[in-house]
Amino acid sequence: MFERMGDVLKTDRNRASAYEHDELTYRINGAAIAVHRELGAGLFESVYENALCIEFEKSGILYERQKRFQVKYQGEPVVIWLRIWL
Secondary structure, eight states: EEETTEEEEEEEEHHHHHHHTTHHHHHHHHHHHHHHHOOSSSOOOHHHHHHHHHHHHTTTOOOOTTEEEEEEEEEHHHHEEEEEOO
């Protein structure tokens, strides 16, 4: 069985992998919306990061704060270490 999704043709076999992160994405978005509703706009990024960590813990979402990784372009380092917030 085939199903067209946007410009990609999905089969029954790979449909599960296309949706495997939907629930987690929904939960993460919900946590971000909850933080924004509570705090509003205009605060420092660190305030939102701390609040989002609290919301992740309440929701049982596993995370790593400020994960470091190396960025490469054509095999060469572009940025030695980049931090991803949360």
